[in-house]
Amino acid sequence: xxxxxxxxxxxxxxxxxxxxxxxxxxxxxxxxxxxxxxxxxxxxxxxxxxxxxxxxxxxxxxxxxxxxxxxxxxxxxxxxxxxxxxxxxxxxxxxxxxxxxxxxxxxxxxxxxxxxxxxxxxxxxxxxxxxxxxxxxxxxxxxxxxxxxxxxxxxxxxxxxxxxxxxxxxxxxxxxxxxxxxxxxxxxxxxxxxxxxxxxxxxxxxxxxxxxxxxxxxxx
Numbered sequence: 001x002x003x004x005x006x007x008x009x010x011x012x013x014x015x016x017x018x019x020x021x022x023x024x025x026x027x028x029x030x031x032x033x034x035x036x037x038x039x040x041x042x043x044x045x046x047x048x049x050x051x052x053x054x055x056x057x058x059x060x061x062x063x064x065x066x067x068x069x070x071x072x073x074x075x076x077x078x079x080x081x082x083x084x085x086x087x088x089x090x091x092x093x094x095x096x097x098x099x100x101x102x103x104x105x106x107x108x109x110x111x112x113x114x115x116x117x118x119x120x121x122x123x124x125x126x127x128x129x130x131x132x133x134x135x136x137x138x139x140x141x142x143x144x145x146x147x148x149x150x151x152x153x154x155x156x157x158x159x160x161x162x163x164x165x166x167x168x169x170x171x172x173x174x175x176x177x178x179x180x181x182x183x184x185x186x187x188x189x190x191x192x193x194x195x196x197x198x199x200x201x202x203x204x205x206x207x208x209x210x211x212x213x214x215x216x217x218x219x220x
Contacts, residue, residue: 014039014046015063018056027053027115057118065129072133084141088134088197096205113170126164131156138195148194155193162186169210180207 017039021030032053036043050056075094079087113119135156141147149155163186165171169179183206187198 010041010045011049011059013041014049015056015060018053019060022053022057027057027118054117054121058121061122061125065125069129069133083144083146084137085146085195085197088137088141089199089202092197092202093205096209113168119165119171123161123165126160127157130164131160134159141195147196151193155190155195159186159190159195159197162189167206170213176207176211179210183207 014035018030018035021034021038025034030053032046033043035053035056036046039046050059072091072094075091076087079090082090131153133156135153138147138149138152138156142149142152162182167179167182167186169176174182180203183198183203187200187203190196190198
């Protein structure tokens with residue numbers, strides 16, 4: 001088998017060309033032949049690695065989550081000595097302020113939101129990859145006294161689904177006042193659960209992000 005079929009560069013080329021098409025045309029309107037053409041590679045090279053565009057999206061999801069997790073743990077290592085609640089608040093802000101984190105986390109938002117299959121795939125991946133990390137921090141917070149909930153794993157999953165999906169106005173469409181109410185409700189819910197990690201600043205950062213994305217879409 002030719003070397004290019006096994007190279008990391010080949011995989012990146014296929015994934016990046018596919019994501020560009022997914023964002024421009026939509027996932028459902030992109031064919032494997034479109035990907036072959038856009039990547040300027042042979043059909044054999046594409047199908048050697050991926051049997052479908054769903055497999056390409058899964059690979060992109062795995063790649064970007066790996067990048068986000070790596071950056072997450074780098075930041076977490078710098079927070080030694082802080083309470084778990086402080087760590088979680090800092091990491092939520094880092095979703096917006098840290099370029100490496102935000103690009104990895106939000107890079108597939110538009111791609112996934114247009115396809116029910118991809119929304120479900122993204123939800124499952126968040127529960128698999130993100131929720132256990134949050135659960136571990138909640139458990140740590142119970143030990144240091146900064147968090148009081150008795151349901152670490154369950155609240156981690158609830159927060160992951162509501163924050164990453166329900167509060168994404170492109171996955172679950174809503175207007176801006178409704179989005180603010182959703183975020184405020186989630187803030188209230190987490191506070192009542194003894195896991196008060198949603199500050200007013202986080203709400204405003206979310207609103208600004210969505211407003212900027214909406215403007216880009218209108219101008220695009």
